[in-house]
Amino acid sequence: MRFTSTTSSDGVTEQFFTLDEIPGVLWTPDGASGTRPLILLGHGGRQHKTAPGTVARARRYAAEGFAVVAIDAPHHGDRPQSEEFGRIAAALRAGTAAGEDPGALVADMHGHLAGRAVADWRAVLTAVQRLDRVGAGPVGYCGLSMGCGLGIPLLVAEPRIRAAVLGLLGVHGLAEDAARITVPVRFVVQWDDRLVPRDQSLALYDALASPEKTLYANPGNHGDVPSFELDDSLRFFTRHLG
Amino acid sequence: MRFTSTTSSDGVTEQFFTLDEIPGVLWTPDGASGTRPLILLGHGGRQHKTAPGTVARARRYAAEGFAVVAIDAPHHGDRPQSEEFGRIAAALRAGTAAGEDPGALVADMHGHLAGRAVADWRAVLTAVQRLDRVGAGPVGYCGLSMGCGLGIPLLVAEPRIRAAVLGLLGVHGLAEDAARITVPVRFVVQWDDRLVPRDQSLALYDALASPEKTLYANPGNHGDVPSFELDDSLRFFTRHLG
Numbered sequence: 001m002r003f004t005s006t007t008s009s010d011g012v013t014e015q016f017f018t019l020d021e022i023p024g025v026l027w028t029p030d031g032a033s034g035t036r037p038l039i040l041l042g043h044g045g046r047q048h049k050t051a052p053g054t055v056a057r058a059r060r061y062a063a064e065g066f067a068v069v070a071i072d073a074p075h076h077g078d079r080p081q082s083e084e085f086g087r088i089a090a091a092l093r094a095g096t097a098a099g100e101d102p103g104a105l106v107a108d109m110h111g112h113l114a115g116r117a118v119a120d121w122r123a124v125l126t127a128v129q130r131l132d133r134v135g136a137g138p139v140g141y142c143g144l145s146m147g148c149g150l151g152i153p154l155l156v157a158e159p160r161i162r163a164a165v166l167g168l169l170g171v172h173g174l175a176e177d178a179a180r181i182t183v184p185v186r187f188v189v190q191w192d193d194r195l196v197p198r199d200q201s202l203a204l205y206d207a208l209a210s211p212e213k214t215l216y217a218n219p220g221n222h223g224d225v226p227s228f229e230l231d232d233s234l235r236f237f238t239r240h241l242g
Numbered sequence: 243m244r245f246t247s248t249t250s251s252d253g254v255t256e257q258f259f260t261l262d263e264i265p266g267v268l269w270t271p272d273g274a275s276g277t278r279p280l281i282l283l284g285h286g287g288r289q290h291k292t293a294p295g296t297v298a299r300a301r302r303y304a305a306e307g308f309a310v311v312a313i314d315a316p317h318h319g320d321r322p323q324s325e326e327f328g329r330i331a332a333a334l335r336a337g338t339a340a341g342e343d344p345g346a347l348v349a350d351m352h353g354h355l356a357g358r359a360v361a362d363w364r365a366v367l368t369a370v371q372r373l374d375r376v377g378a379g380p381v382g383y384c385g386l387s388m389g390c391g392l393g394i395p396l397l398v399a400e401p402r403i404r405a406a407v408l409g410l411l412g413v414h415g416l417a418e419d420a421a422r423i424t425v426p427v428r429f430v431v432q433w434d435d436r437l438v439p440r441d442q443s444l445a446l447y448d449a450l451a452s453p454e455k456t457l458y459a460n461p462g463n464h465g466d467v468p469s470f471e472l473d474d475s476l477r478f479f480t481r482h483l484g
Contacts, residue, residue: 211461212460213460213461214458214459214460214468215431215458215459215460216456216457216458217457217459218456218457226454226456231477231481235473235474235477239470239473
């Protein structure tokens with residue numbers, strides 16, 4: 001794990017790193033020392049580890065004492081994009097533009113990324129928890145949209161993750177994995193999501209095996225998650241990891 | 243307004259009162275003085291102003307600085323029950339036992355109570371806000387199940403109420419009133435509610451005109467609202483009234 005830059009503002013230290021091929025960012029409270037809960041942040045499709053929503057969420061969690069890490073998903077951000085991935089992404093864009101239900105195309109894309117993404121996250125989790133200022137504390141995952149599509153297989157593979165914020169995604173291709181998830185989940189739905197049909201979204205919530213799972217829906221389209229969701233998710237993580 | 247008893251425990255003062263024919267309870271932080279936000283608590287059907295869930299919620303809110311008031315709904319608790327109400331209640335119990343969809347019967351009962359209940363709440367709100375330790379601060383309403391059925395017409399009639407926690411009820415008889423509500427709402431749903439069909443519950447959420455409305459659903463039957471809902475609703479009221 002190699003740190004390439006460190007900056008600090010508003011009480012939060014932000015450090016860019018690479019682990020093998022994986023570019024990432026770690027946020028911790030300024031002067032942090034000792035073990036603390038860690039939150040993994042998975043970004044959305046066509047976004048990257050420092051997309052504004054990801055950074056705002058990371059800084060908010062870190063300001064409350066959490067360590068937070070985000071990485072670029074395979075073929076996203078600072079990572080090379082393969083021709084094959086380019087074709088899959090183009091097919092998704094074309095299908096969506098043509099008014100097709102994108103559920104199956106989205107599931108194809110996530111399926112193409114999931115194996116690599118899960119291995120990346122597991123390696124990053126191990127490396128980050130070796131740092132003195134993070135340590136082997138409780139771990140949460142937060143990912144919406146593509147971050148949910150890659151997060152669900154991660155939760156199945158990774159017993160160190162104890163709680164998750166998921167959502168903005170339908171059930172296509174995920175029902176079996178969802179039925180193996182038992183950690184507490186907050187599941188975010190946008191009630192008027194034009195990218196994810198409501199019934200597919202509710203079906204993914206239904207498929208989760210977690211005894212504690214809260215469906216948290218608000219009016220508006222895919223990108224309109226209200227800012228107070230961030231505060232509410234912080235309380236969720238504090239309750240389960242704090 | 244006549245206070246009939248005052249007790250204090252765990253930092254919260256509990257005072258029973260009557261206002262004309264209406265029996266009620268007021269909770270305030272010990273030693274409270276000056277204006278503070280006020281929450282009106284509407285209890286569920288066949289319950290009363292000191293049902294355990296109502297008292298627990300009231301004490302939690304008051305411990306955070308709110309004034310909280312609960313009253314017995316018409317024909318509930320310490321209030322006389324008319325023969326006509328007895329017949330309506332018996333019809334509801336018989337219909338539910340016979341496996342009928344109780345939506346229409348529940349709406350009949352709430353419709354029978356709503357006129358009186360709304361007038362009671364408005365009088366109590368005015369009287370309580372005249373107390374120095376409450377004052378004319380911002381007001382919220384929290385009522386689930388029957389507390390929602392009586393709360394929706396109250397919200398339509400009462401512009402002093404600025405935010406509400408509602409839910410555990412279907413749309414029967416309430417669509418028109420719901421479409422006149424514009425204050426922020428948290429709408430509580432139990433995903434496996436055997437008393438309120440899910441689609442009727444989601445239809446009532448849909449019918450609310452509030453630009454800010456969060457659907458908050460958890461697994462389990464009508465009475466299984468998880469304890470963390472109370473903490474989350476406290477944050478909602480703090481955000482809007484605090």
